[in-house]
Amino acid sequence: MNNNYKKGTKAVWAGEGDVNVKGAATTPIVNSVAFAYDDLEEWYDVSKGNKPGYIYSRNTNPTVAALEEKIRVLEDAEAATSFATGMAGISNTLFTFLTAGKKVVSIKDSYGGTSKMFLDFLPKYNVDVELCDTTDHEALEAAIAKGCDVVYLETPTNPTLKIIDIERLSKAAKAVGAIVLVDNTFATPINQNPLQLGADIVIHSATKYLCGHSDAMGGLIAGKKELVQKVFQFREINGASLQADTAYMIARGMKTLELRIERQNASALKIAAFLKAHNKVNDVFYPGLETHTGHDIAKKQMRGFGGMMSFVLNGGWSSVQKFLPALKLVHRAASLGSVSTLAGPPRTTSHVELTEAQRKQLGIPEGLIRYSVGIENVDDLLNDLDEALKTV
Ligand SMILES: *Cc1c(COP(=O)(O)O)cnc(C)c1O
Numbered sequence: 001m002n003n004n005y006k007k008g009t010k011a012v013w014a015g016e017g018d019v020n021v022k023g024a025a026t027t028p029i030v031n032s033v034a035f036a037y038d039d040l041e042e043w044y045d046v047s048k049g050n051k052p053g054y055i056y057s058r059n060t061n062p063t064v065a066a067l068e069e070k071i072r073v074l075e076d077a078e079a080a081t082s083f084a085t086g087m088a089g090i091s092n093t094l095f096t097f098l099t100a101g102k103k104v105v106s107i108k109d110s111y112g113g114t115s116k117m118f119l120d121f122l123p124k125y126n127v128d129v130e131l132c133d134t135t136d137h138e139a140l141e142a143a144i145a146k147g148c149d150v151v152y153l154e155t156p157t158n159p160t161l162k163i164i165d166i167e168r169l170s171k172a173a174k175a176v177g178a179i180v181l182v183d184n185t186f187a188t189p190i191n192q193n194p195l196q197l198g199a200d201i202v203i204h205s206a207t208k209y210l211c212g213h214s215d216a217m218g219g220l221i222a223g224k225k226e227l228v229q230k231v232f233q234f235r236e237i238n239g240a241s242l243q244a245d246t247a248y249m250i251a252r253g254m255k256t257l258e259l260r261i262e263r264q265n266a267s268a269l270k271i272a273a274f275l276k277a278h279n280k281v282n283d284v285f286y287p288g289l290e291t292h293t294g295h296d297i298a299k300k301q302m303r304g305f306g307g308m309m310s311f312v313l314n315g316g317w318s319s320v321q322k323f324l325p326a327l328k329l330v331h332r333a334a335s336l337g338s339v340s341t342l343a344g345p346p347r348t349t350s351h352v353e354l355t356e357a358q359r360k361q362l363g364i365p366e367g368l369i370r371y372s373v374g375i376e377n378v379d380d381l382l383n384d385l386d387e388a389l390k391t392v
Helices: 007-013 040-047 062-074 086-097 112-124 137-145 166-175 225-238 244-254 257-276 295-301 316-326 356-361 378-389
Strands: 079-083 103-107 128-132 150-154 179-183 201-205 219-223 281-285 308-313 342-344 368-372
Touching: 007 062, 007 257, 062 079, 062 219, 062 244, 079 086, 079 225, 086 112, 086 150, 086 179, 086 201, 086 219, 086 225, 103 112, 103 137, 112 128, 112 150, 128 137, 137 166, 150 166, 166 179, 166 295, 201 225, 219 225, 257 281, 257 308, 257 378, 308 316, 316 368, 316 378
Parallel strands: 103 128, 103 150, 150 179, 179 201
Antiparallel strands: 079 219, 201 219, 281 308, 308 368, 342 368
């Protein structure tokens, strides 16, 4: 792959054509569990990794490899590997680098499942976890400087779209020899490339924007070869591998990633500005707005501000109860990053496991609505929001 190609071209062509089926216009789904060899020496060489090839699909599979190659190229990484879900990617990566006695520094606002790893599971394995206020860079730098093995970041965050400076915290991590992991699910490689900002591994829930159609789950990581190899070796044994037919669905979605993200970036910016100016809306969290506290950092490290936003209605929860059912062009559902617009309150989606008091402590008002902008015509979305706001 010519590295001078732009992202939209890479998304279509990277990884394609490596599965040898003469004339196929797209990567075939190879639903084979095992791969046969007549030559015993060749079989041995491939199974030892001394020769390229496939042995067993829990380890590697041609269709899955094509998808891994797509994310490797789009994140400009040395290596990539895949998982059954985004959480499998996150937990496999954390368990690979965090063994008893090691320390991770992270933020309080990470994705719900990731938070549970930090609060419940990793401490049980005697991993030391320190979580800082998400946008307090001084506190994060101080925590990192005390010494740690892993710095785990996510930006923009869920559901209030906080922004953290990847380059600044990667420098702090490097100074103490820690590796930096970044969940890039919200931004996608179209809007942000954490490896270019100093991260060692970038993680995606492919279930969201990469797939883009709410019809397949997967996880992908990309980064330094030596590190990705370690995670791969753990994943091939614990078995959280991605299926070939699911990999095909995600790769198919990724071919239109740039088209979808450019559309969603543009629509979200218009919608955020509309909501910001509306008298029924108290607050809008969108990094593309100049009033957003993380706007300057976002401008520095992102090429677009993404399709995710959240906003607070006047009147709290009772307004949410009237407003959400009045929206016509949304799935009232938990996921995000799809071609169709999705909306929901954190109390039934990202932060369902917390109490009202805990949500308040995290700065999540009960009147908050998370809105994932789809690829519909933006005028229809604006009208839909305008009509539904009349019920508030
Ligand atoms: C959804 C999500 C995950 C988890 O991905 P799954 O595919 O649902 O396991 C991780 N991080 C972020 C930011 C997410 O939005």
